[in-house]
Amino acid sequence: MSQIFQMSSKKDWFTDWFNTKYYHILYQHRDDYEAQVFMSNLVNYLELPKGASVLDLACGKGRHSIYLNSLGYNITGADLSINSIKHASESKNDSLNFIVQDMRLPFPLKTDAIFNLFTSFGYFADDKEDIRVIENIKNSLNQDGVAVIDYLNVVKTIDKLVPDETILLDDIEFHITKEVKNDFIIKKIEFTVEEKYHCYYERVKCLDLARFKKIIETAGLQITETFGDYNLHAFDKNNSNRLILIIKA
Numbered sequence: 001m002s003q004i005f006q007m008s009s010k011k012d013w014f015t016d017w018f019n020t021k022y023y024h025i026l027y028q029h030r031d032d033y034e035a036q037v038f039m040s041n042l043v044n045y046l047e048l049p050k051g052a053s054v055l056d057l058a059c060g061k062g063r064h065s066i067y068l069n070s071l072g073y074n075i076t077g078a079d080l081s082i083n084s085i086k087h088a089s090e091s092k093n094d095s096l097n098f099i100v101q102d103m104r105l106p107f108p109l110k111t112d113a114i115f116n117l118f119t120s121f122g123y124f125a126d127d128k129e130d131i132r133v134i135e136n137i138k139n140s141l142n143q144d145g146v147a148v149i150d151y152l153n154v155v156k157t158i159d160k161l162v163p164d165e166t167i168l169l170d171d172i173e174f175h176i177t178k179e180v181k182n183d184f185i186i187k188k189i190e191f192t193v194e195e196k197y198h199c200y201y202e203r204v205k206c207l208d209l210a211r212f213k214k215i216i217e218t219a220g221l222q223i224t225e226t227f228g229d230y231n232l233h234a235f236d237k238n239n240s241n242r243l244i245l246i247i248k249a
């Protein structure tokens with residue numbers, strides 16, 4: 001059996017893993033329905049007027065973008081993954097566009113809202129890069145614009161960490177191990193397809209509310225509200241699954 005190690009370097013695991021079809025197989029339960037419930041609740045809470053422009057930053061295959069566009073918003077979905085943008089672009093129209101974009105580089109547009117959804121933050125080893133992403137968000141928001149970051153609740157995630165599990169999806173047996181090391185929650189994902197062994201990593205920084213506050217304020221923005229799930233219940237650090245931040249100037 002041949003062994004293929006897909007991770008070219010620890011630094012840019014996110015360039016490789018999210019660009020594979022296997023990421024989408026493993027996370028297939030994070031589906032359109034989940035995106036639609038969250039986006040309906042969010043735009044309702046924000047009172048975002050129809051026709052407003054939204055940047056879906058790290059949009060993946062565009063599950064949130066496509067639904068937001070159907071609600072009457074002008075959407076740009078941006079992601080580093082060429083394959084995901086190619087897939088999302090099949091749904092393009094006059095008010096729904098997709099671009100390949102690294103969130104660490106300035107965004108080529110001004111917009112009323114910027115959404116960063118489903119743990120699309122906290123990948124970079126250097127905190128300065130996290131601050132740079134927030135600065136890019138700040139610089140691309142129109143006056144009175146709003147940003148939203150939807151992150152995992154690291155407190156609960158670490159408390160309930162399942163160190164070892166095997167998941168069977170689409171005839172692929174994913175063996176997953178998790179650990180907390182050097183300020184990151186590290187998920188190792190191993191599987192074999194057609195006799196080829198694959199090994200990928202996800203590394204997500206242990207950013208709790210206090211650390212987010214520091215990063216966001218350093219970049220010149222403020223957290224104005226927090227929620228703990230996609231139905232926008234209050235954030236509770238021990239029990240919430242998500243940490244959803246509403247951010248303004």
Ligand SMILES: C[S@@+](CC[C@H](N)C(=O)[O-])C[C@H]1O[C@@H](n2cnc3c(N)ncnc32)[C@H](O)[C@@H]1O
Binds near residue numbers: 018058063081084117
């Ligand atoms: C966990 S997925 C979430 C995707 C999408 N928001 C969703 O909910 O389906 C994280 C996304 O971040 C993208 N990403 C990772 N690093 C990035 C970067 N430096 N700049 C832009 N996008 C990035 C990945 O390609 C991936 O699509």
